[in-house]
Amino acid sequence: MFYGYPCSTRKLSQDTPEGCGAGTPLLQAKMADFVSAADVDAIKEESLKAGDVNHGLQYNAVYWEFRTHFLPFPARNRWWSIYRSDAVQRERIQDAFGVKARESAFVFYGDQAFSKDYQGDPSLGTAAPQKKRWNFVLAPSGTKDVYRAERQSTLMRGADAFNEIIKSAYKRDLQWAMEQSVPIVE
Numbered sequence: 001m002f003y004g005y006p007c008s009t010r011k012l013s014q015d016t017p018e019g020c021g022a023g024t025p026l027l028q029a030k031m032a033d034f035v036s037a038a039d040v041d042a043i044k045e046e047s048l049k050a051g052d053v054n055h056g057l058q059y060n061a062v063y064w065e066f067r068t069h070f071l072p073f074p075a076r077n078r079w080w081s082i083y084r085s086d087a088v089q090r091e092r093i094q095d096a097f098g099v100k101a102r103e104s105a106f107v108f109y110g111d112q113a114f115s116k117d118y119q120g121d122p123s124l125g126t127a128a129p130q131k132k133r134w135n136f137v138l139a140p141s142g143t144k145d146v147y148r149a150e151r152q153s154t155l156m157r158g159a160d161a162f163n164e165i166i167k168s169a170y171k172r173d174l175q176w177a178m179e180q181s182v183p184i185v186e
Helices: 025-034 037-045 063-070 078-083 086-097 146-151 158-181
Strands: 106-109 112-119 121-129
Touching: none
Parallel strands: none
Antiparallel strands: 106 112, 112 121
């Protein structure tokens, strides 16, 4: 007799004999062997129902389950999404400050400036960056040891500059000492 799911879809019923539906007494006895009351209590302590903010439960991670419940009724239809679009919001903010983006060709976003390239209608246009956002330095890989190339570079940095100054001072001192000790014959 079959009372539940077939054996292939039930995890606990894989090692039971034929007739392993969820309602058979054999399966219920096996489940009692697997799960005890102490196990159920331990599971309850770690379940989502028992969670609170002190244990790090993040309510925004489970918000999607209730999203349609918390949104106001107009947000559920497509007209509300058009009303709340980014373009409409931008227009309302610009109207509040008295600045119309359609009259200005410059757009600023973050630390980057863009200029609009209008395509006939003032509301249609593409934004092109004024300056490249990243300046890349491409060094060939595998052809030169980066450390050696840096050491052979003509740029003076930190300790290299100090060492060169000391070396130059030592050479000047040595030249002066040699001039003092050896008479110059003219």
